[in-house]
Amino acid sequence: MLATDFLGIHLKNPLVLAAGLLGTNASILKRVAASGAGAVTMKSIGPKPRAGNPNPTIISFGDVVMNAVGLPSPGYMNLDREWEGLKGIKVPLFASFYAGSVGEFAEVAEAIVPHKPALLDVNIGCPNTKSHGAIFGKDPKVAAKVVTAVKEVSGKIPVMPKLPPSDNALEVAKACVDAGADAIAGFNTWGPGMVIDINTRKKVLGFGTGGVSGPAIRPLMVKKIYDLYEAVDVPVVAVGGITTGRDAIEAIMAGASMVEIGSGTIYRGMDVFAKVAAEMESWMRENDVKSIKELVGSAH
Amino acid sequence: MLATDFLGIHLKNPLVLAAGLLGTNASILKRVAASGAGAVTMKSIGPKPRAGNPNPTIISFGDVVMNAVGLPSPGYMNLDREWEGLKGIKVPLFASFYAGSVGEFAEVAEAIVPHKPALLDVNIGCPNTKSHGAIFGKDPKVAAKVVTAVKEVSGKIPVMPKLPPSDNALEVAKACVDAGADAIAGFNTWGPGMVIDINTRKKVLGFGTGGVSGPAIRPLMVKKIYDLYEAVDVPVVAVGGITTGRDAIEAIMAGASMVEIGSGTIYRGMDVFAKVAAEMESWMRENDVKSIKELVGSAH
Amino acid sequence: MPTNLPQTYRITDVIEQTPTVKTFEFAHELDFIPGQFVMVWVPGVDEIPVSLSGPSQITVKNVGEATAALHKLKKGNFIGIRGPYGNGFALPGYKVLIVGGGVGIAPMKALAQYGDKDFTSIIGAQTSDEIFFRNYFPGLHVCTDDGSEGEKAFTTVVADRLLGEQKFDAVAACGPEIMLKFLYQIADKHNVPMFFSMERWMKCGIGICGHCAIDPTGWRVCKDGPVADKAILENSEFFKYKRDMAGTEVKL
């Protein structure tokens, strides 16, 4: 009932582990795959070994999750053992990656492509570094260049830029689609935001600020996905604050063909995927809905 | 201990009722004044009678509050009895207002000035109408024109534009200050966002979308206030998700000279002002802080 | 964390009470105090305040756009509910006179059915066709303007008589504001505590938009009410004027 396909990728359900959560190595990715996800995304792969930002890197309170992990990565050249470990993973594997220049995006993509991930998730949305991520996703022209460069080396693997939630996200999305993007994912974390510890008058996160995710930003995400669905002709993927079957269905009705769950693992554990899938199924049965496809964009 | 002054306005505490909450008439404004607020803001006054958007106009869940009240107002020409009722109010009274053109901003301001509010709070940030509010606060040039027009009729009353939380808020703020703004308030509601009822596949809010407020957006607000504090030379006012003494102090440390509370009334009742004031006082006593002024911007 | 988001439930039954009044039962049970109300979302149309006539039940008169749309809904359709909100009836003493006029009969039925008092009841409408919920009211006196059922009299006239004959600890009422205006004078004359369910334009329903706040106290009908006692009613805007959707004053 939940089975669907996305750009030709068969998914047992439309619920994907979002990039950067749990996806740091092959072992944990396989564990998430076994706990119900329809597909899993590897932690964004970088052009060089990178330690990321100092701790605290991840905090949460109420409906808010904040992180400034800062894209730690062993670098694409140090991932052979992980690729090896990922052989035989039971669900489609998506590869997220980032870089520090348009050329470097092609370089990293080129190194990833031979390992045949089901999808290239292009991280042009992370707000937690000064030199990578969102700086490539805020200007439609720059974003388009990244997509063009990646498409040149991606072969048959679909390319999906994952955008920052900027005011101009629709323009960026359109530029990416014009440059050949096969799908658009929205969104990376919001803001960034800041938390100050009043006793010490210091910013809590090691990076000073951090991208905001979790249920707090879900209504903001839903609105932008709703608009994206009308703005572009490629499938749209919703990411942001989804923690329940209701939330996933809401995002799908707004226009998403697939939804990703990240912070939901904090609220409901690693098996949030199985839980959300069960909730979706029970709602679909009650409401006599037979397939995900008939829900996509149905609130328009 | 909490007493401070803001642009020469004496405040018994730096906690102000935000525009649009409870401030719809003189009677309720006086009640809020009596329940501990340092100052109160009248519901934004419009250029004409305006019914606002259909219900549902206000919803909340978890840390999220959403509204699309849509600036209902009897219009400035129908407020004589309210002005009359407001005579003798025990705390400074701020007047928020909106309009549909630059000229109309001056027209409404001119009608308000004779009633001598302590501050003119210029609403160029509301996302819940198509023709008013945020459309004047997103382009630095337009925002500056509004400020210039209002300053021409404001006399001695300080003028404070209240901005939408756009990506370009710093530029807008600078343009407003260059145009003569005496202070900058950040921010009106975020997004807007959207909530879809999955059973009916309908948008819940009558307007379809609604501005997001409440604790969910506090970290986003704090970061922007932190940046605003460094960007402009006039006092900055923080609004967004403040519900506790800790939150108020955090916003002040980020750079706010005064903080406004709106959605906090949902979480802690109308006397949220007295509660927050008490929490601030007890923290200040424990930490040997003597005045609000010494906290302003102290996290920088 | 307060949740104030309409939850949509299926309508499980629609009961035609009168040519203009229907009761809608929905698939969810609320824990409520008689006199409390819910905000009822007619999906895609409007959201309006309606008193609960039971834990899973509202009873609504077709008077305009939202109520007409609601009246079109059938068993199996969804309505959105948030609440219950407000204070509900908190009545002193034991012997209570209930007065319900028009669709104001609906919340009084909840009080009569679930309230733990010695009730005497008066319900009234223009004509017998518009009287409903007869079976729920103990010690019932029916009044109609045209005399088609019960006494040909206003409810207030019967109330005046009963209050003169017997000693009541309280009068609880809901109905058109003009009815309540007269009932106020009568209860005041007989020196009986009064508890009237009042209406004002509502947006938030939870006491934060200020739209339903009355002069001169800022008493919020949605949060501090909707049940007002004499201290709230006297010297207030009630019976004199109200505010419309824009907030503009309208004479009553």
Added chain:
Amino acid sequence: MPTNLPQTYRITDVIEQTPTVKTFEFAHELDFIPGQFVMVWVPGVDEIPVSLSGPSQITVKNVGEATAALHKLKKGNFIGIRGPYGNGFALPGYKVLIVGGGVGIAPMKALAQYGDKDFTSIIGAQTSDEIFFRNYFPGLHVCTDDGSEGEKAFTTVVADRLLGEQKFDAVAACGPEIMLKFLYQIADKHNVPMFFSMERWMKCGIGICGHCAIDPTGWRVCKDGPVADKAILENSEFFKYKRDMAGTEVKL
């Protein structure tokens, strides 16, 4: 709603345990299971995982930037704490052998003090100066590499002997990974269930970033651990390699 935000508490006492190890008491009492850890924020510097040596107490060895900065803090300064996190010791049976090496003595003190078992204890360090918390351990055997106190032997040697002499239901241990590597072999040889507090690089501390997940099971040291039993330890990356802050593998 989970709250995973460092709360800053004042340090109420700093106890110099050894030339390199200090105990910090803070003005807040945590409800914890021995073996659980907290993320300790040294404001403005870094946040690191540290086991609780008591409900309001951590005991930390100065080994690098964060721990050095922590060691500079005085009574009255603030430290940030979030947690407790992880599983803690859940031990079978009654007769338990505790083994603590180096600063690994700290969490074992919490177990010895608050655990409800019949404990025999071995603690060891390079020299007598680095032995601390002596008074908390029942049936104590002290070992030092240089023989300056107790036996001149590794803790593992003493453990091997005791496990040969008496029947234990479990071995609970914390210490350098190399010590635990040998202890694994010894416990295995004597067929005694083992429970070792393990370390891997931590970022979130709450099981969602994946950074501390080990091969080949994806067992997360922060959430599923830090206390690992034999099933987790055997055929795993433990004792062989770990991952650094970037996630790059580092041989042990």
